[in-house]
Amino acid sequence: xxxxxxxxxxxxxxxxxxxxxxxxxxxxxxxSRALSGxxxxxxxxxxxxxxxxxxxxxxxxxxxxxxxxxRSDIVGIIVPRIYREFFSKVIGGAESxxxxxxxxxxxxxxxxxxxAEIRALRTLRKNQVAGVLMSHSFESDDPAPxxxxxxxxxxxVQFDRVFRSLPGAKVVNDNFESAYAATRHLIANGYRRxxxxxxxxxxxxxxxxxxxxxxxxxxxxxxxxxxxxxxDTIVRETGxxxxxxxxxLGCDAIYSAGAFSxxxxxxxxxxxxxxxxxxxxVVGTSNEIFTEMMSPSLTTLDxxxxxxxxxxxxxxxxxxxxxxxxxxELHIRESxxxxxxxxx
Amino acid sequence: xxxxxxxxxxxxxxxxxxxxxxxxxxxxxxxSRALSGxxxxxxxxxxxxxxxxxxxxxxxxxxxxxxxxxRSDIVGIIVPRIYREFFSKVIGGAESxxxxxxxxxxxxxxxxxxxAEIRALRTLRKNQVAGVLMSHSFESDDPAPxxxxxxxxxxxVQFDRVFRSLPGAKVVNDNFESAYAATRHLIANGYRRxxxxxxxxxxxxxxxxxxxxxxxxxxxxxxxxxxxxxxDTIVRETGxxxxxxxxxLGCDAIYSAGAFSxxxxxxxxxxxxxxxxxxxxVVGTSNEIFTEMMSPSLTTLDxxxxxxxxxxxxxxxxxxxxxxxxxxELHIRESxxxxxxxxx
DNA sequence: GGAATTTGTGCAAACGTTTGTATTTTTGTG
DNA sequence: CACAAAAATACAAACGTTTGCACAAATTCC
Numbered sequence: 001x002x003x004x005x006x007x008x009x010x011x012x013x014x015x016x017x018x019x020x021x022x023x024x025x026x027x028x029x030x031x032s033r034a035l036s037g038x039x040x041x042x043x044x045x046x047x048x049x050x051x052x053x054x055x056x057x058x059x060x061x062x063x064x065x066x067x068x069x070x071r072s073d074i075v076g077i078i079v080p081r082i083y084r085e086f087f088s089k090v091i092g093g094a095e096s097x098x099x100x101x102x103x104x105x106x107x108x109x110x111x112x113x114x115x116a117e118i119r120a121l122r123t124l125r126k127n128q129v130a131g132v133l134m135s136h137s138f139e140s141d142d143p144a145p146x147x148x149x150x151x152x153x154x155x156x157v158q159f160d161r162v163f164r165s166l167p168g169a170k171v172v173n174d175n176f177e178s179a180y181a182a183t184r185h186l187i188a189n190g191y192r193r194x195x196x197x198x199x200x201x202x203x204x205x206x207x208x209x210x211x212x213x214x215x216x217x218x219x220x221x222x223x224x225x226x227x228x229x230x231x232d233t234i235v236r237e238t239g240x241x242x243x244x245x246x247x248x249l250g251c252d253a254i255y256s257a258g259a260f261s262x263x264x265x266x267x268x269x270x271x272x273x274x275x276x277x278x279x280x281x282v283v284g285t286s287n288e289i290f291t292e293m294m295s296p297s298l299t300t301l302d303x304x305x306x307x308x309x310x311x312x313x314x315x316x317x318x319x320x321x322x323x324x325x326x327x328x329e330l331h332i333r334e335s336x337x338x339x340x341x342x343x344x
Numbered sequence: 345x346x347x348x349x350x351x352x353x354x355x356x357x358x359x360x361x362x363x364x365x366x367x368x369x370x371x372x373x374x375x376s377r378a379l380s381g382x383x384x385x386x387x388x389x390x391x392x393x394x395x396x397x398x399x400x401x402x403x404x405x406x407x408x409x410x411x412x413x414x415r416s417d418i419v420g421i422i423v424p425r426i427y428r429e430f431f432s433k434v435i436g437g438a439e440s441x442x443x444x445x446x447x448x449x450x451x452x453x454x455x456x457x458x459x460a461e462i463r464a465l466r467t468l469r470k471n472q473v474a475g476v477l478m479s480h481s482f483e484s485d486d487p488a489p490x491x492x493x494x495x496x497x498x499x500x501v502q503f504d505r506v507f508r509s510l511p512g513a514k515v516v517n518d519n520f521e522s523a524y525a526a527t528r529h530l531i532a533n534g535y536r537r538x539x540x541x542x543x544x545x546x547x548x549x550x551x552x553x554x555x556x557x558x559x560x561x562x563x564x565x566x567x568x569x570x571x572x573x574x575x576d577t578i579v580r581e582t583g584x585x586x587x588x589x590x591x592x593l594g595c596d597a598i599y600s601a602g603a604f605s606x607x608x609x610x611x612x613x614x615x616x617x618x619x620x621x622x623x624x625x626v627v628g629t630s631n632e633i634f635t636e637m638m639s640p641s642l643t644t645l646d647x648x649x650x651x652x653x654x655x656x657x658x659x660x661x662x663x664x665x666x667x668x669x670x671x672x673e674l675h676i677r678e679s680x681x682x683x684x685x686x687x688x
Numbered sequence: 689g690g691a692a693t694t695t696g697t698g699c700a701a702a703c704g705t706t707t708g709t710a711t712t713t714t715t716g717t718g
Numbered sequence: 719c720a721c722a723a724a725a726a727t728a729c730a731a732a733c734g735t736t737t738g739c740a741c742a743a744a745t746t747c748c
Contacts, residue, residue: 016734027698032736042696062470063411064734067703072407074471082435082451088427095453104467107426107451109439123448126406127418263637293607295639360704371728376706386726408704411733694745701739706732714725 015058024052035060066128075316076106076124078117078134085288086305087135090159093309094133101317103130114139121149131155131316133309136163138234141202155319159312160303161203169315170323171308175205178301178328179212182283183255185299185330187220189338191253191281195228195246197239197265199257209257209285233257239264247272253281253336259288262298266335281336285328296334303328359402368396379404410472419660420450420468422461422478424505429632430649431479434503437653438477445661447474458483465493475499475660477653480507482578485546499663503656504647505547513659514667515652519549522645522672523556526627527599529643529674531564533682535597535625539572539590541583541609543601553601553629577601583608591616597625597680603632606642610679625680629672640678647672 017031024031026045034041034049041049052058066072075098079087095105106129108120117137124132132154140146143163150156159171186194196213199206214224228249230242239261246254247269256262262284266276274280276296284291287302304326311324361375368375370389378385378393385393396402410416419442423431439449450473452464461481468476476498484490487507494500503515530538540557543550558568572593574586583605590598591613600606606628610620618624620640628635631646648670655668 014734017736018734028735029699029737030697032734033697036736038737040696045696059470061411061734063407063416063472064703065736067405067407067411067705067733068735068737070703081432082426083429083432085427088425088432091426092453092455099463104450104471105452106448108449109436119443126403127448128407290634290637293634293638358704362704372705373707373729374727376704377727380706382707384726389726405704408733409706411735412704412706414733690748692745692747694743696743697741699740700737702736703734708731709729711728712726714723716723717721718719 014061015053015056016061017058020049020052020056020058023056024048071128071130073103074106074127074129075103075313076108076120076127076129076132076134078108078110078120078124078132078136080110080112080135080137082107082109086160086286086303089305090135090309090312093306093311094313095309097310097313097317101313110137112137112139114145118145118149121146125149125151125154129154131157133157133159133312133316135160138200138203155316157312157315159308161205164204167321169312169320171311171315171326172205172323173303173308174325174327175208176212176215178285178330179209179255179257180216181212181330182285182299182301183213183216184220185332186253186255186281186283186336187216187222189253189277189281189336191336191338192222193225193228193251194222194253194255195230195242195249195251197233197242197254197256197258197261198229198231199234200232206257213255233261236260236264236267240268243268244272247274247280251280254283256282256284259284259286259291259298259300262300262335263290263294266294266296266298276335277338281338283330283336287331291331292333299333299336300331301328302331358405359397359400360405361402364393364396364400364402367400368392415472415474417447418450418471418473419447419657420452420464420471420473420476420478422452422454422464422468422476422480424454424456424479424481426451426453430504430630430647433649434479434653434656437650437655438657439653441654441657441661445657454481456481456483458489462489462493465490469493469495469498473498475501477501477503477656477660479504482544482547499660501656501659503652505549508548511665513656513664515655515659516549516667516669517647517652518669518671519552520556520559522629522674523553523599523601524560525556525674526629526643526645527557527560528564529676530597530599530625530627530680531560531566533597533621533625533680535680535682536566537569537572537595538566538597538599539574539586539593539595541574541577541586541598541600541602541605543578544576550601557599577605580604580608580611584612587612588616591618591624595624598627600626600628603628603630603635603642603644606644606679607634607638610638610640610642620679621682625682627674627680631675635675636677643677643680644675645672646675 017028021028021031031049034046077091082088098105110117117140143166156168162170162172198210217224228246228251233242243265254265262282266282269280284298284300287300291298291300308326361372365372365375375393378390421435426432442449454461461484487510500512506514506516542554561568572595577586587609598609606626610626613624627643629645631644635642635644652670
């Protein structure tokens with residue numbers, strides 16, 4: 001004969017801790033503590049509660065729990081666009097870590113719009129999420145509204161596109177080193193007048209890539225020519241236009257800070273009748289799936305998106321405030337593989 | 345001098361309706377009704393409450409609201425993979441409608457796994473979402489666990505991949521008609537032995553595509569040859585293998601129920617030295633971005649994913665129980681555009 | 689064997705909102 | 719002006735959980 005006896009397991013509606021308490025002849029507080037693993041209940045009681053909960057089909061009402069605790073077990077992830085290979089892989093990486101740690105993931109996309117971003121932050125704050133992982137939109141150039149919309153008390157982890165001035169953890173690629181390596185690769189393949197498709201100046205990662213590009217040229221004794229550095233050249237269409245101008249300006253290679261602009265460039269160059277990599281070489285950044293499929297396949301820097309997502313999730317879990325660097329990897333494909341003329 | 349006078353607007357912590365009530369000398373219930381648009385408050389009172397709320401920086405505590413109302417303003421969307429162009433567009437379409445209607449969207453991906461799917465459904469139910477839009481994973485072949493995990497009381501809208509036997513609204517493509525049209529297109533381009541890459545038999549949409557393919561052949565006086573119908577051929581790798589077998593079996597064209605399997609087929613065929621569309625024609629389903637970029641570009645059926653998402657969201661909002669049909673559109677590209685021999 | 693400590697439960701007050709019912713105030717009618 | 723009806727507001731009880739504090743029982747200590 002046990003001390004705890006279940007008197008009745010029939011309950012109308014959802015089973016609550018109060019029902020369990022009544023059934024066992026204890027109080028709701030004891031049930032709550034037993035189920036949440038508090039050390040303040042006897043092991044025997046915990047067992048009885050757990051069994052009763054199982055038998056009665058209890059499920060914790062997370063809404064009530066959240067209200068009382070003032071926070072939920074949801075982590076928000078804000079990205080510009082979910083279908084970008086890069087972001088979807090980051091999300092996948094973050095999910096794998098967060099789910100294992102008992103969190104659910106709420107995904108929001110901003111479509112690169114500032115106001116959608118603010119709305120997403122507000123929604124997350126109102127739902128009192130446990131934390132936010134975010135990569136800001138291109139449109140937002142000011143960290144202040146972000147900090148305001150998120151409010152205090154919710155940890156923010158920024159990844160890829162970060163505002164240095166916001167507090168909290170950051171996870172970014174080694175943009176400087178990788179751009180350096182990509183440019184050196186072009187030089188090693190004998191290209192001599194290398195243009196650059198740069199991104200937005202408000203976005204640190206693009207500035208770092210630009211700097212890496214400059215450093216590589218300088219280290220090889222080449223001068224940086226600002227006339228063949230094309231700003232804000234990230235999407236397919238601007239890539240097409242810039243490629244044609246680069247051609248007019250005598251370029252024999254392009255290092256693009258984006259993948260879609262590199263795609264546009266290759267399309268435009270092919271239409272002009274140029275052969276890649278013989279006549280002109282192209283290297284892009286961000287390893288979208290199409291970079292491998294297109295013809296010629298595109299040499300790119302792989303961002304290790306999955307690892308970035310994992311790193312961001314871990315930074316949240318451990319409450320880190322540090323900046324993590326994820327290295328990129330150069331995938332050498334057809335678009336830049338000319339016989340090496342200038343061996344290093 | 346107004347009737348309502350704000351006595352104090354200084355509050356520690358978050359502002360609640362009780363604070364507003366105190367400030368105005370009314371009760372929380374009146375404030376609640378005023379803010380939620382109940383007709384049972386005087387217009388003058390409503391104005392005063394709204395102004396006070398604004399001035400005091402009030403924000404409704406959605407957790408408390410959800411607990412009391414027993415549901416939230418979140419709609420869950422469950423998809424196999426967010427980075428699939430198709431699903432991300434569906435999500436985009438659903439988002440546009442749901443956000444406008446005051447809902448937030450919680451996205452979950454199952455990675456085609458049954459247990460991840462069940463976990464997602466449980467999480468959503470526990471958070472008492474207002475509804476769920478879902479496209480089930482390939483792995484799940486039984487609707488019963490889905491119904492059980494979601495429980496009762498949460499409306500379910502299925503899209504694309506649906507279980508006919510589950511109650512609730514469904515939004516699907518006109519798979520039969522479109523497969524028919526795609527196959528007729530190949531016939532019209534002079535192809536005479538057309539193989540089919542079919543999907544999983546547990547998934548209705550693939551069965552419908554198969555039936556459309558058969559009907560087209562029959563209508564043109566061609567017999568269906570089961571030896572050139574390749575089951576479970578949906579991913580890139582199986583597409584490669586099936587293409588080689590199809591070739592051995594004398595096929596001069598393939599209608600694939602997937603896009604990635606069509607991609608694999610084209611890769612394999614090109615490696616074999618075949619010319620497309622001259623030697624062999626290929627049509628795929630699902631308009632992924634790479635279908636347009638590859639060489640030769642792939643003729644596909646565009647699923648109008650965005651519209652499907654919008655339709656699913658509307659079905660939820662209006663509480664529909666009907667099945668909506670979204671038509672697919674044949675995008676004719678290089679992979680099947682042989683000079684027409686047999687004009688219709 | 690009594691005092692001090694530890695251990696396990698109970699009590700009750702939150703968390704902030706919503707809502708059925710009761711009560712007051714206002715309006716309308718003869 | 720009295721009285722009924724309607725309109726506006728107040729009251730109070732939820733929703734289900736968590737948690738500080740109090741209290742009893744069991745254990746330890748000298």
